[in-house]
Amino acid sequence: MTTNKILIVLCFLLSLQLQAQKYYTRSGSTQFEGSEKAFEPIAAINTSTTVILDTRNGNIVSQVFMAGFQFKNALMQEHFNENYMDSYQYPKATFKGNLDGFSMANLNTNNTFDLNGVLAIKGLEKYIQTSVTVQQQDNRMFVSGVFFVSPEDFDITIPSIVRDKIAKQIQINIDYELIEKK
């Protein structure tokens, strides 16, 4: 009797395991750009973003390390980590959200989805609403999109001396190529 129960539970767990359709990447590209015209570009790219997408319900989680943002300018990179983001105290930014109405089966007809979720940077959370495109090719899923955040929302104070050089709205570009998680 008890062995039967255990078997049933095991089968149930196994079926869950089989159902779990997850796609992920460890090397997604997250870029930001906050330049004002006529000044030197303020931009950086991070190519080691972790993203996990659950294709059954469209839930998406991602994580990006501040120390992984690469700038063209060493001084800018140093200021980003030490003065603006406090990368040692707050090493990462996370996002948890959902692709509204996501359906793997209908990707051919519809591949633009509303993405709603919470972005956490420096321990502060901000609700984000944007739209992203999801494309499937062979066994890969391509997720890409653009959204804007404001440094004020995350308590990032910009000294007055450079205030005019940094955009009020920072543009964030995401470009992730996900593979099936086994």
Place this chain on the structure above:
Amino acid sequence: MSLLKKNKLVFIFTVVALLAIGVGYGYQYMFMSPKKVVEITPEFTADADEFNNLMDENLPSWIGKVVQISGKATQVTQDGILLNGSIYCQFENSQDIQSITKNQIIVIKGKLVGFDELLMETKLNQCIIIQ
């Protein structure tokens, strides 16, 4: 009088020259690009398992540091390799990955960016193969 005048000229010339050098260095400092991993001496050299123990103790102090780690490439993917199943390394030159085979013992140097709680892995960026 003429000696004083001459000295004054020399003095002005020296000041201008020093200023020019200063501005030159300042300019270079302002616009230099970030150091490559290859130019930085690793702050720590160890075996992957030994390194994991250290990371557990005090992760924040390792963020942004360059470390040199030896271990077994337990997984080789298109974008990087996994050392001892727990340290994910992405490379400065992605062609480097092609020379690595699964289960090969390898020594790499890279910049630690953090611990990934979604996948339970430590991440290294801009890695280069040492051996």
